[in-house]
Amino acid sequence: MAHRLLKISSLATAVFGCSGFYLYNKQLDLNDLSVVRFGRAAATTAFISYDYLTAFKHVEYGTEEYWTLKSKVHRRSAERLRDLCCANRGTFIKLGQHLGALDYLLPEEYTSTLKVLHSRAPQSSMEEIRQVIREDLGKELSELFVSFEENPQGAASLAQVHKAVLHDGRTVAVKVQHPKVQRQSSKDIMTMEVLMRAVHWLFPDFAFMWLVEESKKNMPLELDFLNEGRNAERVANMLAHFPFLKIPMIHWDLSTKRILTMEFAEGGQVNDRDYMKKHGINVNEISENLGKLYSEMIFVHGFVHCDPHPGNVLIHKSEQSKKTEIVLLDHGLYQVLQPDFRLNYCRLWQALINSDMPEVERYSRKLGAGDLYPLFSCMLTARSWTSVTTGISSVPVTHAEDIEIQTNVSMYLPQISELLNRVPRQMLLLLKTNDLLRSIETTLQTRASSSSFINVSRCCIRAVARCKLKFTTVVWETRDDRALDKHTHVRTHTHTKVLYLAWCRTADRGRACLNKHIL
The missing domain is CATH 3.30.200 (Phosphorylase Kinase; domain 1)
Known part of the structure; x- marks a missing residue:
């Protein structure tokens, strides 16, 4: 404790010293108020760090009192962070929005508090x-x-x-x-980097x-x-x-x-069920089509729109044609997936859908998860380890499971932090995108539907088949997508039947449902 308090004293001295340095320099440029922004950020970081450092001194770890207190500390720290983002605006709001989207990677107290930043720009x-x-x-x-x-x-931010x-x-x-x-963004990011390193110095388990x-x-x-x-x-x-x-x-x-x-472009936000009901829009169709778009972006092309929060995805039904459109906005943030990474990611999702645990471990390790592959699988799917091992395509999502996952996020935050530093950087925006899409599905009440797994499975099969064609001598012209579709049609159609039948059996719908929608 004394050692950490000494660290905080050193940090405080550095903060005030840097603030003075900034203030001195700002006299040369009165239009740049970085000293104020830096001072706010440093003060907020110091308050949050001190709170975590001292709040648990007289509470036994693991007790109900400990977890209740920890939730309160998370909440007030998140509120301080939210207020900082609102005050400093710009890059800080963007960072806060990013954190608020990580529903299954950060404690609920943080994500729910920071989500309001989308409406406070x-x-x-x-x-x-x-x-x-x-x-x-x-x-x-x-x-x-x-x-x-x-x-x-x-x-927006x-x-x-x-x-x-x-x-x-x-x-x-x-x-x-x-x-x-x-003008402010580069200085703001430098401020964040300095303060993040300081927090990591105080709390080695904090590796963000x-x-x-x-x-x-x-x-x-x-x-x-x-x-x-x-x-x-x-x-x-x-x-x-x-x-x-x-x-x-x-x-x-x-x-x-x-x-x-x-x-x-006009339309209602993709999570607005009332808008869809008013305009006669099929919620399940929207969810399925959104899944098709993102499955193809991720698994087939490796060029992914990484900011699908509801304000960037609109739904519009034409009065003339009655055709329903998904309008995709804000194309500033894309992730380009390298071929090897994308293929391993495809293989991992195939293994997760098929409950092939040796392959889940194999491809999780290839993607950098190491011995933390069970946690990695849970983070990717937002499902419990029990559901992952049983089969995510056959076990329905329950409210109790969601609560269990949110509880585990707080318990395993150091391991989650380690994992996020370990996996390839391409994975980070994918995790954020997955969480945003899951949030939309949860609001639309279409999460873990059969169509989502079918779309993922189809796209994974296409991607893997394309990769194989590059390394084999075939009669077809490999650039001809029609030949490729013919090559993969039987595997895709058969796999889709099996997957859908498993889901229908879970939902007690039987063969009639299969015949109606697939055959």
Whole structure:
């Protein structure tokens, strides 16, 4: 205890010393208030660290009193972190949103508290928006648009979106970056890195440097809206065979690194069951189609949209055609999966669906999990180890199991932290994406449906078959997808029948259901 208190004293001295250094330097640039942002972050980190360090001194580990107290400390620490994110805005809100999405990787007290950051993003003033447009496009608003709504359609951590009408009558969405984010982001990430290292020094089991490293890598990409536009066009071409997918068209002549102008898309959020009911939209169909999109992105193409929170996935039903579309927005954050990683990930999911535990261990180890492969399997599937070993495609998800998993997250946080530092960096955004998609399925009450496993299985088989074709001499032209589909059709169709029959048996639906939907 004395040793740790000495560490905190040293840390406090360093914090105030650094603050003074920052303040001295800021005299050279009065427009940059990093000293305030750094001071808030350092103070919050010190308060949280001291709370964890002293709260459990007189409580026996493992008792009911201990776990109750730990939940309270988690909650008030999460609230302090939330308040810091709201105060510092920008990169801090982005980081908080990322943490809030890790439902099955962080204690519930943190995720539930930080989720509110999606609705607490700051807004830039209209004058700031005009200034960014003037600087980047070289014209006034009136020269570019017939009308431009001053109240944004939505505000996020890095930008806000306004509805506007072009001179040719087309309605567009104009995404404008908050003017100070670009300048502050690198300093904010440096602040996070310094403080994360300090916390790890105090608490060696706390190993969340991966979070800072990912932010350092991804933030410049997310702040480049031209990169976002290119991602949007790439995924639109890649998934053009899905008639239900809508990617808004980019207006390149009105886009820069800080401004992205695109076709305006309407719709309700993907987790809004009331909206779907009002417009006669089939919830199960939406869930299945969303699963198809992401299974193909992850397992077949290895190019994955990694921010599918409800505000970025809209549902729209055309009044004329009555066709229901999934509108995918915000293409700033994508993960490119390397071929070897993607193949091992496919093999792992096949093993999980088939309850092939030797293969689960084998491919978990290949993906860096080591002896923590049981925990890794539970994190990937958000299922208990009992369900994983019994078969995730045959054991229904229960509320009791969800509670068990959330409880285990708090108990195994050091192991989870170690695992997240151990696996390839490509895995980190996939885990976040999985959690976001599961959250949507939970809200829609379609989680662990047969269709989700069927889509994953089909895409895994296609991906593995494509890989095998690269290393074998065949008559078919390997670039011809129609030949590939013919090559894999029998395996896919047979596997789908077996998987669906197992699910129908679990749901007590029998052969009639199988004949109706598969044969």
